[in-house]
Every structure is written in structure tokens, then in C-alpha cells.
Amino acid sequence: MTSPSRMDPQGEPAPWPALTWEEQTWIPSSDRALRPGARTPPTSYRSAVPPFIHDRLPRPSPRVTELAAEAANELSRFDAELGARVSGFAPVLLRSEAASSSQIEDLTASARAIFSAELGIATGQNAELVAANTRALRAALELAESISTASILQMHAVLMASQPRHTPGSWRQEAVWIGTRSDSPQGATFIAPHHSRIRDLMEDLVTFASRGEVPALVSAAVTHAQFETIHPFTDGNGRTGRALVQSMLRHRGVTRNVAVPVSAGLLADVNGYHAALTAYREGDLDPIVVAVAEASLRAVSNARHLVDDIDRIKAAWSSTLTARRDSNAWALLDVIARQPVISAAAAAQEVGVQTPNIYPPLRTLVDAGILKSKREHRIGPFWRSDEVLAAIDAFAERAGRREIT
Incomplete structure (x- = not known):
């Protein structure tokens, strides 16, 4: 695997590379024939070719770099404050992150439905999918000691365990795209790389993610954006990619006790989040780093509110209980x-x-x-x-x- 140098000829960090594209041929499956004996003719489309990034140095603007450092500090401070009480709030925050990450994919469920689904109570498919996302996040944190392709595959295996058609824990072997049509990539807003590229791209990704000289939140944001660009699975890419952010924050020591619900911060501007991913693919780092940093700051504020609410509830219980x-x-x-x-x-x-x-x-x-x-x-x-x-x-x-x- 080769990659451009991380430095330009003057010894400065090189600009972040944009995607390139390659021609592909789309051959519709036989079950989509127009009529007996007739088939839809093959068409061409362009799939993304992400750059290798393992030896590139991301350099957001000074303002964005400062914002990312501030957000990382706030995450660490909040995590440290809850350290002594982690047993009381870690599970709630973990489920809040799982629910928020799922909501970005339009998978919504009430807290009661999600907690009930974890007990095996039938409350609807969405709640069961959020419960699976909770398990995937827990796996992400347990695997945070090493960011590897094996750990990412394990996260996906846990997330998609109940959906075998999406080959849980395996790289995809087919084209995927983001668009309104499910039968063809024609007109798609983004077509992920050809599946033959995934293995090398993912090895490149985890090498980048393991580099300690890249600031933690910048590294997490770039790794997430690159993961979503590779889109290595047929489904569950968004939830797995956001679980990867939690794993990286734990791996880098930004958090040690809780999964701060960063996805809840992203919910404040989902369109902006998606636009930031598009900008990343065009070679602009700032928007995705800003999105993750601002989401982290919002998440800490929101999580503090939740912790205060539960503290007040417990205090009221203590005054009510006479046992x-x-x-x-x-x-x-x-x-x-x-x-x-x-x-x-x-x-x-x-x-x-x-x-x-x-x-x-x-x-x-x-x-x-x-x-x-x-x-x-x-x-x-x-x-x-x-x-x-x-x-x-x-x-x-x-x-x-x-x-x-």
C-alpha cells in the first residue's frame, strides 16, 4: 500500500486530499428484468476512491484546532467528575449515546421501550435496534485498548447480530450508495468505494487512528469521516462509525469512565453533520472537526443536565422512602x-x-x-x-x- 507523503516539499503538512472517482458498471440483477426475456441494460457510474491517510498529518485551521482541544478538555473534565459515581451514570449515558446515534438514522424509541427491549420485552423493532446499538457501544469500549480492523468487525457483528442479511462482522462484497433509489446507484448523492478496496482502506484507517501525535479529537473526527467515506458494511455504517468515536476517545484517554453521548450533540444539526462529511470528502477538514467538537460540548452540557435530574430524583426518593x-x-x-x-x-x-x-x-x-x-x-x-x-x-x-x- 502506498500513500503520498504527509509533508509537502517545504516540510509543511500537506493539504488534505479530496476523493477521486473511478468508473464502474452497474449490471442489474436478473430479478429486475423489465419483462420475460428482456433485461435492463448495464449502466455506468462513478464510485469513490478515498486517499490513503495513514501517514498524512491533518491540520485544521488554528481556530478549529483550539475548539477541538477545548472540547477534548471538557469531555475529560466531565468524565473525571463522574469517576467516583460511574456505576450510577455510565449505563444511562451509554444508552443515551446509543439512542442518539440511532436517531440520526431515524431509528427512534422511548427510553421505556429501549430498556424494556433489553429485558426481552417486545416493544417494537426500533427499540430492539437501539438495544443492539447499546451492545455494540459496550463492545466498542471493551475493545478500546486496541483500535484494529478486528475490533471494528466485532462492533459491527454485535450491532447487526439479528440481521444476518447484512453479514454481521464482515466487509461488504457489493456496491453501496446514499440516495433515494434502492435498485440502482444512478442519481445517488454518494457512492462508496468498490468493495475490492475496503480491506486496504480499513488497514490504512486503523494505522492512522493509532497515531498518537494527532490531537485526540481531531483524530477521532477524521477517523470517523474516513470510515463513513469507506462505508465498509452494507448497513450499520453510521452507528458503527459513531461507536468507533467512543472507542477512540477511550483509547486516547479522553474518557475513562463513561461514554459521553456525543451523538446527542450531533442531533442538534444532522444536516450540518452530513454536510461536514461531504466537505471532508472534498478535502476540507474543518467542518467535520467543528461538528464533532461542538457536538461534544453540547453533549457535556446535556449530560450534566441529565445527571442533575437523576440526582434530584434520587434525593426525592430518599425523602419519601420510610423503610x-x-x-x-x-x-x-x-x-x-x-x-x-x-x-x-x-x-x-x-x-x-x-x-x-x-x-x-x-x-x-x-x-x-x-x-x-x-x-x-x-x-x-x-x-x-x-x-x-x-x-x-x-x-x-x-x-x-x-x-x-
Whole structure:
């Protein structure tokens, strides 16, 4: 694999290269024949040829470089503040990131539906897909020690496990494009590279992502944009690419305890996010770095609001609950704050008791108005905190606004 030098002849970082394009032939499948014995004639189209970037030095403008550094610092500060309380907020923030990333792909579901889907309760396809995205994000963080093609394939395998038609954990072997037609790339706004290029491009990508001299947030933004340009899978590229951002932030030590929901920040301007990806493909780094940096700053503000909301809810619970201090009802308060829809078996495991022994404290919380109970067909009863679920839904609503107050 070869690549242009990262320096120009004067020893300065070279401008970021734009895409080039190559001609391809589109041969419609036989099941799209116009009539028996007749077929749609082959047509030509141009697919992207991304540059190799492993030895290129991204150089955003000074203003954007400063913004990226500020955003990285804010992410680290927020992560450090939650370090002592990570067990209470990491799961909620992880699911908030999964839901926000999915919403960018128009996959929306309420907090109650998402948490219920994780318990196996049928709440709709979207909630199940968001639950799968949560698992993919968890895998991304667990694999953050090494950014590799193997770890990226594993993220995708977890994300798409229930959709075998999209070959979970395997590079695509067919053309993909972004456009209004599903039967042809004609008229598409972007046609990803030919599948024969993916393996080399992905090896190049992870080499770039592993370079420590590139500022962390700049590296994450560029890696994400290059990943989305390669589009290595038939589906799930956006969600996998945003999980990769979380993995890189953990890998570089920007975050150590939580997955700050950066995708929630991107939701404030999805069109701008997509325009930034287009600008990247044309050789302009600034917009995608700005998009990720500003999304990070919005995410921290929004996440602080969510944490404050849950803290207030827990404080109100403490003033409401009159059970003895040695009752497991008190231990359940922390569990419910991070898992606001829960089964008896899950609650018992969290508290460390046998399942029959968890029912009395659950009833105590229901009697105190802290939990509500519902029997689900074929699964049995589960319990939920409408207050925490409302706080998480409010987080999602704020994520769609340009201003967070």
C-alpha cells in the first residue's frame, strides 16, 4: 500500500486530499428484468476512491484546532467528575449515546421501550435496534485498548447480530450508495468505494487512528469521516462509525469512565453533520472537526443536565422512602437510577440476593410511589421508574435543539 507523503516539499503538512472517482458498471440483477426475456441494460457510474491517510498529518485551521482541544478538555473534565459515581451514570449515558446515534438514522424509541427491549420485552423493532446499538457501544469500549480492523468487525457483528442479511462482522462484497433509489446507484448523492478496496482502506484507517501525535479529537473526527467515506458494511455504517468515536476517545484517554453521548450533540444539526462529511470528502477538514467538537460540548452540557435530574430524583426518593435502613429497598434505589426498567431476577442479581427475596423490597418501592409494576405476557412482572425514564426522554428531546438552556 502506498500513500503520498504527509509533508509537502517545504516540510509543511500537506493539504488534505479530496476523493477521486473511478468508473464502474452497474449490471442489474436478473430479478429486475423489465419483462420475460428482456433485461435492463448495464449502466455506468462513478464510485469513490478515498486517499490513503495513514501517514498524512491533518491540520485544521488554528481556530478549529483550539475548539477541538477545548472540547477534548471538557469531555475529560466531565468524565473525571463522574469517576467516583460511574456505576450510577455510565449505563444511562451509554444508552443515551446509543439512542442518539440511532436517531440520526431515524431509528427512534422511548427510553421505556429501549430498556424494556433489553429485558426481552417486545416493544417494537426500533427499540430492539437501539438495544443492539447499546451492545455494540459496550463492545466498542471493551475493545478500546486496541483500535484494529478486528475490533471494528466485532462492533459491527454485535450491532447487526439479528440481521444476518447484512453479514454481521464482515466487509461488504457489493456496491453501496446514499440516495433515494434502492435498485440502482444512478442519481445517488454518494457512492462508496468498490468493495475490492475496503480491506486496504480499513488497514490504512486503523494505522492512522493509532497515531498518537494527532490531537485526540481531531483524530477521532477524521477517523470517523474516513470510515463513513469507506462505508465498509452494507448497513450499520453510521452507528458503527459513531461507536468507533467512543472507542477512540477511550483509547486516547479522553474518557475513562463513561461514554459521553456525543451523538446527542450531533442531533442538534444532522444536516450540518452530513454536510461536514461531504466537505471532508472534498478535502476540507474543518467542518467535520467543528461538528464533532461542538457536538461534544453540547453533549457535556446535556449530560450534566441529565445527571442533575437523576440526582434530584434520587434525593426525592430518599425523602419519601420510610423503610428500615438495612432494607434492600434502599440498595435498589441506585439500581433503578441506572436501570429504570428491571425484572425481579435482574434486581436480585444487582443487590446480591435470591430472586424470591427481592419481591418484598420491590413492593416497598411500589407502595412508596417510586416504582410501578406491570405484568408482561410470557415474561412475568417487571418494574419501572417513570421519573427516570422521563428524565432520559427529556435528554433526548433537548438533544434535538440547537440551544441547550
